[in-house]
Amino acid sequence: MVENGQRVSIIPLGGLGEIGRNMMLIRYGAHILVIDCGLIFPEDEMFGVDVVIPDVSYLLENRHMVKGIIVTHGHEDHIGALPYVLKDLNVPVYGTKLTLALLQAKLKEYGVNGFRLQQVKPRDILKLGPFKVEFIRVSHSIADSVGLAIHTPVGTIVHTGDFKIDHTPIDGEVFDFYKFAQLGEEGVLVLLSDSTNVERPGFTMSERAVGQTFDEVFRKAKERIIVASFASNIHRIQQVISIAHKYNRKVAIAGRSMLNVVNIACELGYLTIPPGILVELDEIVHLPKNKTVIISTGSQGEPMSALTRMAMAEHRQVEIMPGDTVIISALPIPGNEKLVARIVDQLFKQGADVYHEAVDGVHVSGHASQEELKLMISLVKPKFFVPIHGEYRMLIKHANLAQELGIPPENIFVIENGQVLEFTRERGYIAGRVPAGRVLVDGLGVGDVGNIVLRDRKQLAQDGILIVVLTLNKDTGAIMAGPDIVSRGFVYVREAEELIEEAKAKVRQALDKCEERKITDWSTIKANVRDTLSKFLYEKTRRRPMILPIIMEV
Template sequence: MAKSRLQIIPLGGLGEVGKNMTVFRYGDEIIVIDAGMAFPDETMPGVDIVIPDFSYLIENRDKIKAILITHGHEDHIGSLAYLLRDVSAPVYATRLTCGLIEGKLKEQKIGKYNLNVVKTGDEFRRGSFRFGFFHVCHSIPDSCGVYVRTPVGTVVHTGDFKFDHSPVDGEQTDMHKLAELGRNGVLVLCADSTNAQNPGYTLSEAVVSKSLRDAFHEVRGRIILATFASNVSRVQMAIDAAVENKRKVCVFGRSMVNVVGIALEMGYLKAPEGTFIEPEELSHYRDDRICILTTGSQGEPMAGLSRMADGSHRQVQIHAGDTVIISASPIPGNETSVGRTIDNLMRLGAKVITSRTSRVHVSGHGSQEDLKTMLSLVRPKFFVPVHGEYRMLRSHAELAESLGVPKQNILIGDNGTVFEFTNRSGKINGKVQSGAVFVDGLGVGDVGNIVIRDRQQLAQDGVFIVVIALEKGSSQVAAGPDIVSRGFVYVRDSEELMSGARSRIEHVLERCNTGNVTEWNAIKTQIRDALGRYFFEKTKRRPMILPIIQEVR
């Protein structure tokens, strides 16, 4: 790569919401911004989380000078522990973000790491890169954008942001720093596109604070509030509302317990002594003196709220008089699971308050007027919309063009796209390997598209297993065929279908015997094809068919 060119390569976060990761490369030097994860959708059965494909970084691991993290949400830190298994590079982040990262690294048993706490205003040099952090408003304290000074010009990466003039923590997005960067000249702006289709400004977090206080004041029974564990600002609002109304707070959900513990210890959450109680103490208090904080705002099957809703939670049973507040909006793809959770809660007699019925949630991402403000302050020569699905990127590009950024200077790409810049030009110059890596239990990347396709087939049409014993060296049947069906049909109730299946298996074996076909793979293929045609003709279903052949001497 020519040393006079800067490459910006998103490995996650383009054409999707989640698993944000962007690579900056100049010559033989690389820095990485964010290392996030995404939640699986309903087409990924059994998958726990989705992380970016790190192949490009692993191939270039010796070139990586630093990893910069903008804030502590899972879609920005959730894959860092997996990356640090293969890459050794210093990590730079603000204090709370470092605390959350350290908790995840210990959980994943990452023994060696170099974590550096930064403050806004500090500037660092790693190789040809000089970088610093500036404060932005988001739904977690210590959120930052990043500026990177390179030999060809300055790049601003906003991270997740909005302009909130009455933030809960009192810290506004640093417009002065953004204006200063703009005055001194910005080559490229990479900006959050999540709400690029939403007109106006995003509402202030103060709106949510008031709505939660009102709800806590009015409700007479138990309050169960579900939100993202990493939404520390929202958790603080819930604690404040509970304290005002003399409610004790009990925390459920592993990630919620972890984050609340870290944030309390570091001083980012504040509560009077005696505010929190243990689960076994719930029975000591009247319902109108209890607030339960839990995970599960996205309907995740094993999260606290989901288990309360389906009756499988060991310590909390939902009953009439409970009020459940879901202080989050469904991530695209999670609408069905969230709706199912709400239905289950209401069947159990709970009242459910969501962002559709009350202002118990506002986005942490800027809407169109926020995005226009960012563009106007930074005044970039080139613009790359990031962090969003394609329609969001396109809407953001149109906003930039309406503010005077030349159309030819607005570049839209996908994960893996190589955006290449000199101090005068910008273009797309090819792609690198990118994509999604599935994490299932302890396995990372061992579940690929073929495994997912098999799981989808099993979930949709089940499996049909045929066990046959053949005499050695021939296709003469010694025993069987024995049939096992799971998730396809119940064998005892489908005798006619099973009889037809056996007939077709026997016909295939006779044909193989006559034709002197003794190679097992050929016999299996013929059985699979014959049964596949038969089952589709009779049931319009395509179960996974697994012939198993045993040899008898």
């Protein structure tokens, strides 16, 4: 607390220095507003971890202050942590119709009860304690996305959510230029803006451009067409259905998550489906191939997805045939490139003709490129600028962009998760830090997989484990049974019998030495066995398996 007077803080709990796990707090006095609550997928070295969510201990400590959670759209990296967080923090969640419908399905799936969802629509104004929140239509790769203007006693904070600017969106719901411009005209204290695509020059293409590519591919396709996309990309699915209709093809859906989303979107009126065009997957395989389209999950090469099973010839209903056209209409999430490439290769091997993002332009991004980011800044004309949603280099580059547009460097803040950035009307400054680590979810365990478990898994993955068991007489210390050696993931034992026999001899030598030196302390004996074996095995194999001596007494 550097000075008197009114202050508002922003506190990111996720999404800064990373793509995903977005979560931002706005705090004014004893009032906290939460924006988004997403997950991120684990990094390669987080062995066995299912998802990673934000650490919300700061919120739990201050639960009486929390006015509610606002979700900007229905992607996993914005709503995915809610099933975990709402269990501990039952506060109302506010969002648009589709966003809440997707969230609700997710909460049911996780068995969360008693949640309170409250629907809003763009241009609605919501009063939550001292905050007045306006919802503003933006374009993104999922329908019903909004940015936010949060009016606080100190000034207005604009949070873009994830956005792009699409002048010709599929649903006709154009980015709300007026609202952003009006806020800019009235005066905005802070702009928090999406940095995901800051490394791309120019403008991101309109979703409609994908439709044009689809149209060409559909026109040329002689047999069946299979399109894989994110289930949540409803506009993409709408385009596939519309173009299938144009070319007189029936459409079936493959993959559970795709079915769920299509059902929800249909019910809520987000998809316009010509009567009779949708058929069951079981049916479509009996229709003439050139009259059919299958919309499928698996655009990320996920091992259990419908498309992967088709590519591996393991799908129960759909077998890829020469003549099939497959469109993978998504960008691989960083880290998934090789998975997707493998699926493309497999599809080619099955004889399909494959169009994929990297080379064929069958996808456009949902995030703003440099020119759109500049436009956002020019519309909103903020006093302070904080780049959000991006890896560190992206935040830096977005900060540079803002500086080019004339925002003074001292008014631009590149901060990290957990840093408390406080603003008065005049200035901004780092005012502290709250816990904002990564909470790892593995199965039912939330946060119980820590560094030690991960370090062990890493060593086990690398060179396996070798277990030495022996039973000692508790009075004399004499060996009653063993040493036995069991290994897993180290060497294929049948081919390494000699090595294991030598290892046993080494263990006996180590034990003899301990006896000579009258060492009776178990942990010292174990350490001796471990060191002797470790040295021996490294010399023989240049590998370092985990070595686990277990001693029993009878």
